[in-house]
Amino acid sequence: MAMGNIKEGKLLYHLTRLSNLDSIIEHGLVSRKLVKDNDVQFFDIADQKIITKRTELGLDEFTPFHFHPYSSFDVAVKSTYADEEFIYICIRRGLAKDNNFKILPRHPLNDEENFQLYDYDEGFEAIDWETMHTLGTEDRYTKNVKMAECLTPLIVPAKLFHCIYVRNEEIRSLVKEKLQSKGITKTPPFVDIGHWL
Template structure:
């Protein structure tokens, strides 16, 4: 498996139901959203709001992370997509990093990108042992955009199959945007 630290992308899972709005208005921080298909756990959202993390758009360092799996298990009949951006885009736009799960027992560390990147325990993250609480927490590290991320800033949208790909293409045509789409079944629960 490739070293996560050396990869070039960041990943955001969302419901396909949100794509029309995202293509028109960008990927917004939760605090700026009115109506959308929420994929996150309500209790976790309350805790994130208390930490003012709803002011950021969260991305993860790899797809098929514990968050992605949890969301897809809770909504087995829903279709999801994974939006990706280049890590260099995050660097240029001064995104923040939380080097482990934001709700970990040892508290939140909201760091500048470079400091946060170095604070992540990449060796542990690369193990991807979700039964080990420390490893799972590190695998839930986040890279946070303080701004709306427009569709023009996306690198690629990953989908689970060609049917979802066709739906994404139709939504892009309606919005007048073009984003590369790729089928990658490995990013999604089967």
């Protein structure tokens, strides 16, 4: 996906460890709060300070998606856990719109005073798309815009995933086996190789 096509893109991206996939297939993609409240086995990749702030803002009740797989969060996580295998779970933006997902036009933790969840259409228009497409050096504002989020309190079952992006053919085969073992044999979800992983 070229950076210039982010606004016109059709997908939303959720980064997670491959080791979380079995639980996600079984329970769906759920909020951090639901995971904790139900003692679901799960390895969190977010920084503890960020988790605490998100909980204070009530964002732990939502599952977050990004509009592209190039945010500074994604880069930092993949660098911090360089020995881990990651995947992107993607859903169609149309599914998010039809199910009243919310949007944060900028990363909320650096602008807590102006923190506001928007309905999908209003939030989509509130995103600074010109800044979202900026290449090269990123100041704080640019990083925050590139980490705009689309969020839902709903459980997103695996059968509604549009695709799962993986790093290579070996992981692709493994993910397909995991899906098939749980009776998910139809496409979508597609399992594709994402070269940014």
